[in-house]
Amino acid sequence: MKRPRRLVAVSNRAGPVKGAAAAGGLAVGLVGALREYGGLWFGWSGRVAAPGKTRLHSEKIEGLTLATLDLTQKDFDGYYNGLANGCLWPLLHFRMDLTHFEREHLDAYRRVNDQFARQLGRLLRPDDLVWVHDFHLFPLAAELRRRGARQKIGFFLHTPFPPTEILSTLPQHDWIVRSLFAYDLIGFQTKPDLARFHDHIRRAAGGRVQGGVVSAFGREVQTGAFPIGIDVEEFHRFAFTASGEREFHRMRKALAGRDQIIGVDRLDYSKGLLRRVAAFGRYLEANPQAHGQVIFLQVAPVSRGMITSYREFRHELERAAAHINGRFGRFDWTPVHYLNRALPRRTLAGLHRASRIALVTPVRDGMNLVAKEYVAAQDPADPGVLILSRFAGAAQQMGAALLVNPFDGEEMALALHQARAMPLEERRNRHARLMRCLHEYDVKRWRDEFVAALSATRARRTGAGAAIGTA
Numbered sequence: 001m002k003r004p005r006r007l008v009a010v011s012n013r014a015g016p017v018k019g020a021a022a023a024g025g026l027a028v029g030l031v032g033a034l035r036e037y038g039g040l041w042f043g044w045s046g047r048v049a050a051p052g053k054t055r056l057h058s059e060k061i062e063g064l065t066l067a068t069l070d071l072t073q074k075d076f077d078g079y080y081n082g083l084a085n086g087c088l089w090p091l092l093h094f095r096m097d098l099t100h101f102e103r104e105h106l107d108a109y110r111r112v113n114d115q116f117a118r119q120l121g122r123l124l125r126p127d128d129l130v131w132v133h134d135f136h137l138f139p140l141a142a143e144l145r146r147r148g149a150r151q152k153i154g155f156f157l158h159t160p161f162p163p164t165e166i167l168s169t170l171p172q173h174d175w176i177v178r179s180l181f182a183y184d185l186i187g188f189q190t191k192p193d194l195a196r197f198h199d200h201i202r203r204a205a206g207g208r209v210q211g212g213v214v215s216a217f218g219r220e221v222q223t224g225a226f227p228i229g230i231d232v233e234e235f236h237r238f239a240f241t242a243s244g245e246r247e248f249h250r251m252r253k254a255l256a257g258r259d260q261i262i263g264v265d266r267l268d269y270s271k272g273l274l275r276r277v278a279a280f281g282r283y284l285e286a287n288p289q290a291h292g293q294v295i296f297l298q299v300a301p302v303s304r305g306m307i308t309s310y311r312e313f314r315h316e317l318e319r320a321a322a323h324i325n326g327r328f329g330r331f332d333w334t335p336v337h338y339l340n341r342a343l344p345r346r347t348l349a350g351l352h353r354a355s356r357i358a359l360v361t362p363v364r365d366g367m368n369l370v371a372k373e374y375v376a377a378q379d380p381a382d383p384g385v386l387i388l389s390r391f392a393g394a395a396q397q398m399g400a401a402l403l404v405n406p407f408d409g410e411e412m413a414l415a416l417h418q419a420r421a422m423p424l425e426e427r428r429n430r431h432a433r434l435m436r437c438l439h440e441y442d443v444k445r446w447r448d449e450f451v452a453a454l455s456a457t458r459a460r461r462t463g464a465g466a467a468i469g470t471a
Ligand code: ADQ
Pocket: 023, 024, 025, 026, 158, 159, 228, 264, 265, 266, 299, 300, 301, 341, 342, 343, 344, 345, 348, 365, 366, 367, 368, 369, 370, 371, 373
């Protein structure tokens, strides 16, 4: 493959680059790609400024350029809290009941995508390869094309893609889907997501699908599934060196022979936390011999705390955890431990290693990197057991985990029982199979395959498609 001259990544929030190891899986994957291809990362600066005072910041860090834009409070509220997180996020996770649509949020969403396109357009070089990330930026390519951009532009959706019946409940869904046709490549996490997109195009947009090529609105776009992975060696190393190793020993000592079940998630209703806590309660109820022998540690930092549904959800979770501790706890044993903050990645790796079981049970998830990180952090000679929701994209590859339906509390409680009783040989066997798939679909493959597929799309002869999605 011929190397592109420069890769430009665009995401809602760009940076930080330096502390990227502390910033979660996606940032790590992106920074790796940008370093490899010598690139530019563009996105929101994380700052709000008064109207007329928003600025574009640019800095060079470790071989890549970080360009970030401030937003006004009004735009940030409408675009980020309003349309992206209050409307698109729940809808993409099949939660019509939580979807809240306001025209003025859509207006802010368009305005911000327009500002991004205006500022980014000035920074682009003719043969750049542009990789846009996630649902905050669906119409970005359409806005760039309107300004004459002819570069190859790809889009990757980190969330699931919902069934057409759900997507069609979104006012203006046709505008959003139409705007996607200004891209050259659209990537999804899994084949079922890709299939749902194809189905939507056939049924709601009257389009055609041939192989990976989708035609609608007078345009053709290439589509594919590109499951995201992690840097397996790096995460394993985190668990076995320096602070990860220290954390592991500290945790093992504190556990004093008890088994730990771990959950690590952003505090988000899509992660199935309430059902998970309830399933743990059910397990304790059915297994009195486990009392005093097992603890459940849930690490869940607050995210999107400005949004009402998130605030309510946090309180519900705290109540559920307190309820179990009140009901089953003893003066020398607290069954549920709940940490409401983000932890350094090395610490997390050590905690994963010290945990006998990981309970990763989202009700819907694009991929779920935590499941992969837990497996990577295990000692192959004595590995823990992953219990994974069938509705996480990761379940498509990680069939060697104990797969559960997060809506079935009894099945989850039984899986906990099975995991605690699992013989060493079976644990090793499942872990080896999981590691093979982690290596097969690691983060490098994800970014290399996406970039190769985007490079291989046909070049545009004109800025045609300019009108797509901007009506
Ligand atoms: P998220 O919904 O954020 O990502 P996930 O894939 O689990 O979900 O990634 C979270 C990342 O944040 C992981 O690297 C995890 O270690 C880290 N993290 C979580 N809790 C943490 C804590 N308490 N302290 C520190 N770090 C923490 C979205 C989609 C997913 C998709 C990813 C990547 O919703 O489905 O897998 O993007 O595409």
